[in-house]
Amino acid sequence: MSLEEILLGQLGGYILAFARIGAIFVFMPGFGERPVPARFRLFMALAVALALYPATGIEPVTLDAPVAFLGLLALEVTIGLWIGLTARIVMSALQFAGYQIGYVAGLSNALAPTTGQFEGATMVAGALMMAATALIFATDLHHLIIRALLTSYEVFPVGRIMPGDLAAQTVAAVGASFYVGLALSVPFYVMGIVLNVGLGLANRMMPTLPVFFVAGPVLIASGLIVLLAAAPTMLDHHLQELAAWLETFRF
Template identity: 40%
Template sequence: MFQGLAAILDLTEAGLAGFILVFTRIGAVMALLPGFGERMIPARVKLGLALAFGTVVWSMLPDPLVRPDPERAFFLMMLIEAAIGLLLGLAIRLMVLALQLAGSIAAQSTALAQIFGAGATPDPMPAIGNILMLAGVTLAVASGLHVKAALLMARSYEILPMGLAPPAADVAAWGTARVAQAFALGFSLAAPFVIAAFAYNLALGAINKAMPQLMVAFIGAPAITAGGLLILMLAAPVILTYWNGRLDATLLDPLGLPR
């Protein structure tokens, strides 16, 4: 099969095998890459993007050939490449999940959790989360995400050579640290909303203690909603700028343990 395809594509058998392995890793990354792997993008567009990225990355490798090795089955190498690609994509996707988590915490803190956004994610989530996620992905794409992602995929072969599985213990430690970092980042981004909600509830409790007959909850509900929207307007640029910087750091070193 490889000999026939190689003849059609005017490539050597080793070169075609190398391209298939590169495409396997790149395709797994593209499935989770923000902006390019979203569920609203048609599958044919995703396939075309994966082929384009695969061609670019394959041409950047110093040795894009895969020579026959009887000790390593080609199908097993494909599985390893897919797993490595999923690890790389997961490192980037966790940054988007941190932004969505920040939006959910902010909405819950400011009594805006009942306002759902539609179409951006498979599961319903507060509109603040959708706003931050869409704005963050747009900022990342506008700041050259495609170039950074291509460089990331090419550099990954320096750390994880083609067809060599990473140690399971290292993957477990890396995954635990990345998930913990995503939760910490999500809470940090939502900190202005949490602090404002704490101050609001503290003031509400003091007013209720001073005037038990007054229905402070009904009076204060519009205030916390308006305050949440005001904080979103003021804090969103800072949140997105900081998040984009963290995303760039992840793209530079997706396989390193977070500091």
């Protein structure tokens, strides 16, 4: 085998590695966030693919059969997109919890004079997502993400795809994300029920009480206090769920 054939084979293998890793970086939490410019994500994917390629176990691929190579390339991109999108689905549990917190705490009141109907809930969800993204790097979870890139080649060998299993795991990811989001919101549901029952009883005993104007500040202040107390546990539990999925790629 000539040197040219060896180099071309290694180039084909590297292209396959970049196809999967680059597709993962499009949606992977932490690396695929919108504030990160697409150019930086591209360079990062190129560098990570080059560093991990020798450990992926990908055999040199000749480019003599372009149709077969394009088929392999499409499979690798599909697997990479599935991994990135599923991780994003898991991450969206925190965003869902943030919206629920905004609704319960009265931050998305349609009658608020200076904010839109959903602006307050969006701010809470965005703040939680920003904190979770920062914690991914502060807690070295990004190391686990990089290790998961190598683990993916053990779970999904090159050239093999299991559409039924991927679809089943996507449905499981949506269900798990919804469950985690609800679990993270439970303290705020309890707070909302207690406060609304108390305000209702106060209104019954004092019919002239302007409940709407009293309830708004009370709900917002209580929601912020509960969020301050519960946020560390919420973020820790959510990141543990993401880490557990990255280790096995299944629920």
